[in-house]
Amino acid sequence: MANIRQLQVNSGPVTQCAQCPVREHALFQGVPLEQLQWTQHYREDQYRVDAKTRLFSEGDEHPYVYTLFTGWMMISKSLANGKRQILRFLLPGDFVGFQLQLHGKMTYSVHALTDCQLCAFPRADLDKMLNENAALATRMAMLNARDMAFCQQVLLATGQKNAMERMASLLLQLFIRVKTLRGLVKDSDENSIELPLSQEQIADALGMTKEHVNRTLREFRDAEILDVRSKRLRVMDEARLTEIAELDAKALAEQALL
Amino acid sequence: MANIRQLQVNSGPVTQCAQCPVREHALFQGVPLEQLQWTQHYREDQYRVDAKTRLFSEGDEHPYVYTLFTGWMMISKSLANGKRQILRFLLPGDFVGFQLQLHGKMTYSVHALTDCQLCAFPRADLDKMLNENAALATRMAMLNARDMAFCQQVLLATGQKNAMERMASLLLQLFIRVKTLRGLVKDSDENSIELPLSQEQIADALGMTKEHVNRTLREFRDAEILDVRSKRLRVMDEARLTEIAELDAKALAEQALL
């Protein structure tokens, strides 16, 4: 609740995106170029959003959908008593904002965890574009199916795994996704990734308290499996982590590639 | 685990579907008829599945996707230790089987709770159909978005609500969906619906134990809010139930209509 601040979208297109690992808009990946010519006349703008600011909130009538180009964001839903569930962390390449009520109120909130750059589409245009281009609409369905599979994985974890297993699932999933993205943008450290999350955010993603997240992270550190410290996740024993998480690392990497 | 039996698909098309409340295949609803003419040459068969039998399991390479015409089914994922999360209950009109790896292993299992009738499509055809017809692909994306919103709702509940609130959410959601479907097929009893679930299944859908489901149901009965008995859910105090569930009844009804 407390960390929701004013939206700061600096309008004006960002022409270049030099450090962006995903050059194409996610919706267009794999769609043949000649089928995209006609989309030229649809509006498409790039925006910056500062760390810790809100892109939109649950209940807003928000006119855009986005592809995240750089940075980390999160999607969340809250209850009246202030409890918050983080549904997903967004990484470069992820699509945000598509939902059933295309022109109704958003069913979740989106916040930037780091400074972000994103590509925006007017909802009205998206609607038309999908109905005019089957390859695009199919890709949209596929993106949705990927996110669905992920949401179901998290639901399985939240409903049936204990604290340690849930945490292993989340961290391994992020570890693999970030390393997969990195394939496109070379990096040095093989067994550590940037992890711009507070323990409270991890807690809200896993449905546990921040204190228990802290204790669980300590257990992992004591067992020399992983170490989360100063916004960095270091994995010492990936095999053991995979075992605890009970996830299929190969499937995760495939998902991350889409 | 124990209630997984042999698949019994009686092949041969079911030409009529007299008692079916959803006459159209979900994927085709809202798609103009003239755009569907050309789909005629794609295969489409109807099947029956007996109560308590499996349609397919996590890990199977299953060649069909389905629309459920009559009956209740459930989608679930399991862990090695036998714990099972029920991801969703399927009602007439629901689409099952679409996923990212269209031709790979299924990421979840599907079981029939009652005797069911469903309409099957070969996966290979679906792929082509989507890529040839934008309206169809858009509709697929929309169906997915609906299911996504529902999955996120459940995730919020499982992560942040207590036993009573979670249970209220599930039962209210089913209550509204079934009553909405009933709009198409008139029925008498206004405040009760058929609920072909065991307490153990409710438990697996909510991430709690069957014993605690039993105790929680008792609390609801004692408070004269609802009564689940002999495969029937009777709601005595819908206002109170909605309040406890902290759900938007109007939004639920809209979702149910898609």
Added chain:
DNA sequence: CGCCTTCTTGAGATGACTCAATGGTGGTGG
């Protein structure tokens, strides 16, 4: 340097779980 957020740790409370035993109920076959 100082302030504010985040992390860390402890101790006690509790909601939900486990284990165990009994009671119901519907379906099946004699």
Added chain:
DNA sequence: CCACCACCATTGAGTCATCTCAAGAAGGCG
């Protein structure tokens, strides 16, 4: 039509994982 059996619901008592409340330590940022 009844008797049996398997499955499902019910209830109790004790345990445990996780939560709550509290207080101090450590970062990071202006």
